Structures are given as structure tokens and as C-alpha cells.
Amino acid sequence: MNTSARAKNRNFRWGLLFFLAPVCLWLFLLIVLPHIDLLIMSFRAENDMGDMVWSLSNYRNFFEEPVYWLTYVRTAIYSVLVTFLTFCITLPLAFYITKVVCPRYQGFLTILLLMPFWVSELVRVYGWMILLRESGVVNHFLLKIGLLNQPIEMLYRDTTMVLGLVYTSMLFMVVPLISVLESLDDSLIEAAHDLGANTWSILFKIIIPHATPGIVSGSIVVFMLTLGNYLTPNLMGGKNSLWFTEQIYNQFIASFNWNQGSAFGFLLLIISSLIVWLGLTLSRQKLGKVVQ
Amino acid sequence: MIRTLPQSRGYSFGFKLYMLVYFTFLFAPLVITCVLAFNDSQFPSLPWKGFTLEWFTADLPHRVGIFHDRINLDSIWVSLKVASFVTLLAVGVGTCGAFLFEQEEFRYKQLLYFLMISPLVIPGVILGISILMFSTTLGLYFEQSWNLDVALFRPGVWLVVLGQFSFIATLVTLVVSARLKKFDRTLEEAAMNLGANRFEVIWYITLRFLRPAIIGSGAVAFLMSFENFNTTLFLVGSEATLPINLYLQVRDGSTPVINAISFLLILGTSLLALVSSLVAKKSDQAT
Incomplete structure (x- = not known):
């Protein structure tokens, strides 16, 4: 024994x-x-003698050079905007698939919805580029039906970049939304309807409160992926729509200033953790729970 | 409002229109990319100049199809190689992680679990630069202390494998853990009572049960590695992976060869998705 x-x-x-x-x-x-x-x-930088010493100069550079911190703030604000837009676009979709459409088509629609996201992000961005560029397909059709006299450049604008970012991140919002709406009991909506609630109060008093865990986990993933995205802002944004990851890339690969680049990297990490933490606290969720 | 309640005509029509617009938005870029791969024109744009397979098969001076394009073929090969190694490593370590967090008890488990999920909230670019810097630091240290030049520490295929593995393993751990939670541990106890040791139990019983999750997460790991851009960007050496190579070509102007590659990628990933979901379904029914 x-x-x-x-x-x-x-x-x-x-x-x-x-x-x-x-x-x-x-x-x-x-x-x-x-x-x-x-x-x-x-925290290390070259001093006047050319030796590596402990220093705060990398962080000081960031705050003294407007182009750096403006890009930083811009990236954060745009990421929040993209997250919000993605939510607005995918909520009706998730609701339609889980609650409205005939159950027979449910599985088919879900598969159809997820399919494009198996394809590489680069291919999707490239698809948008050949649609929207000056010699692109959309311009071709608009010219043909006579809406335009000469082609316009639709690529390389902030709006296009936001469109690309929303397109790339929709999947990560729609999957948690579908799974959370599936657990919503239909009879709650029926009861509210019978008691005379209109569509908007059902939306804000029943659907959104119930869906909060899904909304939070979707938003965190979308926000993270947007903030850390390099490909879409780089290929679809113009010269003026610099993304903070591009600044990091420039420091590392173009200027070869790795110390400055690591300071930028750390700043990006700080803001992403900060906003994720804020989102979790405000909605009283836990990270360990949300990732499942 | 929902299917059990009466709906006004405008409401259901509005929803249908929304779905139609959404799915057009969703599929337009992919469909147009595929269609233009077969256009007989030097540029990936309309007007339509007739159907051709030359962007796949041609080997002419002004037009080299993908099947004869050495640079692109090489990068596909590099990507396949990287993805295979990443999948093997991630599935191995990720399964260990699932067992560790589901079946073992030890001190600082919570802390380690937090570390394990942290790659999900670290942007891929940051993972890339931190691994690049750490490997350079290690490389310098080895060179100065022992005069050793270790190839692993320089940007290249192996560093890309490690970089991608660092966050894909998290995904495998989570997927396998989710299935391991459903496992009935009395089966293990029964096998132990019958004289099996822990490793025999894991090999003959638990792993058999986990197979669908392992196959599924392996397929996802392969795809994620094959398509990864952000982390790879900083770690890649002279041998570019396919996404990096495509990015360079797209940035500097494009030819329908890129459409041809995209078409093959879309075809390949759809097939892989289909097969892995079929396998998962079949094993689900079997258990």
C-alpha cells in the first residue's frame, strides 16, 4: 500500500x-x-562619447518629437474607432444568423461568413487594392455607367484604411457575438415584445446587456489586432496615414536605431495593455475567462 | 423581431438587404482577385480581354506564370517548411501545456497560466522585435564569450519558426485544454487500476480522446504560420516566406501572377478548412 x-x-x-x-x-x-x-x-542609448549608457533619451525623443506621439495617439484613436465600427456592422449580422433566419440556413450562413478569413490577410488587402485603385475595378464600373468622367484615387486615404481594418477584423467580433447570442433565451425577447417594448428598448435593455461578455472579448481581440496591424495601414493608407507599427519598423529596419525602436515597442505594449485592462475593468470581465 | 414573432415586411426586407450588401462586401475582393487571375492582360485590372491560363503555365519572356516563377515557388517552399516545423513544435508543446494546466497542480500555476495566455495580448510586431533583439543579444554573448557563431541567433528560417511558435503554441494549448476539460477522468483511474502507468494511460487513452482537437488545432496552426506576416517581418533573413515575398511585390506594383498565387491560396485554404472540419465532425461522432 x-x-x-x-x-x-x-x-x-x-x-x-x-x-x-x-x-x-x-x-x-x-x-x-x-x-x-x-x-x-x-533605457539604453549612446552618450556624446559614443558609449552605451542608461538613459531616458529614447522616451524623451518620443515626447519631444510631435510626429511620434501624434502617430501614437492617432493609432490608438483609430483602433478604438475601428473596434466600434466592427461591432456596429457585425451585431445585426450575428443577430440575424442566431435569431431571425430560418434555422435550416444557419449552418450554411455561418460557414459562408467564416470562409474568407481562412485566406491570408495579404490576399484580402490585395483584393481591395485592385478594387479601389485608380485603374481599379470600381472605377472601371463607375466610368462605364457614367457616374464619373475620370477615375479617382480611392486608395491611400484614411477612410479606405479604416475600411480595410474593419474588413480584416470582422471575424474576431462576429464569432464571439454569435456564440453569446445563441445562449440568449428567445422567450425574454418575446416577453418584452408582449409587454409592448419597441425594437430599440429590446436592443438596449435585453440584447446588449446579455451579450456583454461576447462584446468585450470580441472588442479586445479586434482592438489588439488593429493596433498591431502593419500590413493594412501600410498598403491601404496613404503617406499621411502613418501607423505606429510603421514607426517601429522604420526605427528597426530603416534607421537601425534599435534602442529607439524598443522604446516605441514598449510604448505600444503599454497602451494596448492599458486599454485592454480598462475595457475589462469597465465591463467587469476577467482575461482568463474572456480568452476561452 | 425574432422568428417566433410577427415581423413587418419592411423589417425582414431590410435585414435581407443588409445581409446581401454584407456578403457582397465580404466576397467582392476575393472573387475579383480570382477572376482577374484568368484575364489575358498585363495588369490585374479590367477591361476583360479574354480567358487565359498563361498566368499559371506560361514561360514566355514577357509573361512568366506561377509554375515557372522561381522566386515565388521558392518562397512557397520556405513557407511550407516553416509552417510544418511550427505545427509540429506548437502541437507538441501546446499539448504538454494542456496537460500541465488541466491535470497537474503546482505552485505559481496561476502566474504561469497568465504568462501562457499573454501572447494573445502582445501585438505580433512586438513579439517579432523582442525575439529579434534577444537572439541578437545571445548571439553577441556567445561570440564574445566562446567565439561561437550560432546560426540560430541570426535572422532566418529557424528564428521565424521560433517567433511564430511563441504565440501559436498558446492557441493550441487553449484548444486542446478545452477538449481535455470534457475528458472523463474515471477512464484514467480504471486504466491505472488495471496496471497501466501514467504514460501508458496518456498514450492509449487520453491522447486518443484528444485527437480531434489536436488535428484541428494543428490545421489552424499550420494556416496561421503559413499566413503570418507581422512577427515574420522582423525575423526573416535572406529566405523570404510567401507573405513577405508577396508583400514586397504588391508594394512595388503588381502583376496577375499575384492573382494566380492568391487563387491557389484561396483554393488551398478552403480545401484545408473543409477537410479539417470534416475530420473534426467525424471524430466527434466516433466518440
């Missing part, structure tokens, strides 16, 4: 080690240490 219990215990410890070792290697070598390195590098 005693020996078998001990054997079991030894097995248990070996099992723990077997599972713990690869996970620890992964998390410490690829997540924890690199980010500590990033933090250290962001």
Missing part, C-alpha cells in the same frame, strides 16, 4: 516535470526574457 502510493507519487512528479519543462522553456526563452531585454534596451 505504502510503496504503491510512493510509486504513484514518483510517477506524478515525473509527469509534472515532463509537461512543465517544455512549457517553461517556451514561456521563458521566447516570451519573458525577450521582453525583459526589450525593456532594458529601451
